[in-house]
Amino acid sequence: MPERSQLRLLSDDATSDSAVEVANAFDAGRLTQARCLAGLTKAALATQVGVSGAAVSQWEARTSPPRPDHLRRLAEVLDVPVEFFAVGRPFAQLDGGSAHFRSLRSTKTSQRVKAVAFAQQVWELTYALEKHIQLPPVDLPGFLPDEADHRLPASPAEAARALRAHWGLGTGPIPHLVRTMEMHGIITTMVPFAGADTPTINAFSTSRMPRPLVVLTPDRGDDVYWHRFTAAHELGHLVLHRDAAPGDPVQELEADAFAAEFLTPAARIGDKLPRRVDFGALEKISHEWGVSFKSLIYRSRELGAISDASARRAYQRLNRLYELGMIEPDPVTNYPGEVPSLLSKAFELAEANGTLTMTSLARELRWRLPRLRLLLGHPDVRPVLRLV
Incomplete structure (x- = not known):
């Protein structure tokens, strides 16, 4: 009989008996995951629990399990139910070297670790939902059963055109990029998963799990055009760099080149770009194709519509327009097709x-309800009472 079925699921208000039971079935990997999600070092966690740093290291190294009283304190500090630390449910093995970060150089190691722990939980949520709902099958070259028939070219631009053809998108604008990705089985999220650290982590993706995952961050959601380019950039990593070690600056340039061609194919956009910088004309193209002024200026220079000098002057004018508030960001919330919805709809x-309730799913995952709501993209809309 599987070990999971032998374990008794317990309430969030853990009793002494429950802590004893979990101590006897302790999963060190769960402690590491919860600690990373909380953004705590082993030493910081040890201080809050009231033990030595060596004790936490021993717990995570599987040398010795924590005592029941320590488990209860760990649950309080890390804001998880005591039974979260028990074995008996699938665990996604993923490390920081398995994810492509949009801004790797500015993303601290502790933040990458937190992001990877979040990705693990997204996989666990997806796995739990797939026991009840058939999600769209993964339809992405590199993840298909017969890879000999579904290999994309190594060139970023050629790969972008090939993926458009594979998905039957034609050569025109893609009106709902994120929804299109989800329709082809790519798990996409956009939640403040790391609290105040989320904006500095930016977007990332990983192809090292059964389903490809793209994590977008809400701060980029303030501008739908930047959001779409970021999503296309991460899509580029998934199809171009599945087996490559992340962190190579060349890979970032290739992902940008993929995104540019995927969103604005040269064969179609080239003739539409004005031969001199005309912000009125660029605005119409921006709305039609769902890309930013900056992307269009870069694309114009790249395709030879304008010179390098003209592009530099255009960037200067563009920055001035932003400073004056003449161009305001268009939030992604105004575009439902760009807001991830696959997991919440499932x-x-x-x-x-x-077949499922919020409470039963939280119990299965051994998460607290607020954590589950967050990953499902269900914000807590209750007003906050503040005593002054």
Whole structure:
């Protein structure tokens, strides 16, 4: 009988008996995951729990399990149920070297570790939902059963054109990029998963799990055009760099080149670009193709529509327009097709069919309800009471 079925699921208000039971079935990997999500070092966690740093190291190294009283304190500090630390449910093995970060150089190691722990939990949520709902199958070269028939060219631009053809997108604008990615089985999220650290982590992606994952961050959601380019950039990593070690600056340039061609194919956009910088004309193209002024200026220079000098002057004028507030960001929330919804819709369908509730799913995952709501993209809309 699988070990999971032998374990008794417990309430969030852990009793002494429950802590004893979990101590006997302790999963060190869960402690590491919860600690990383909380952004704590081993030493910092040890201080809050009231033990030595060596004790936490021993717990995570599987040398010795924590005592029941320590488990209860760990649950308080890390804001998880005591049973979160028990073995018996699938665990995604992923490390910081398995994810492509949009701004790797400015992303601290501790933030990357937190992001990877979040990605692990997204996979666990996806796995739990797929037991109740059939999600769209993964339809992305590199993840398909017969790879001999579905290999994309190594050139970023050629790969972008090939993926458009594979997905039947034609050569025109892609109106709902994120929804298109989700329709082809790519898990996409956009939640403040790391609290105040989320904006500095920026976007990232990984292809080292059964389903490709793209994590977008809400701060980029303030501008739908930047958001779309970031999503296309991460899509480029998934198809170009599945087996490559992240962190190479060349890979970032290749992902940018993929995104530019995927969103604005040269064969179609080239004739539309004005031969001199005309912000009125660029604005129409921007709205039609869903890309920013900056991207269009870069694309114009890249395709030879304008000179390097003209591009430099255009960037200067563009920056001035932003400073004066003449150009304002257009939030992604105004575009439902650019807001990730696959996981939340999967839960809603399972709930409507009577096979799942928020409480039962949280119990299965051994998360607290606020954590589950966050990963599902269900914000807590309750007003906050502040005593002064």
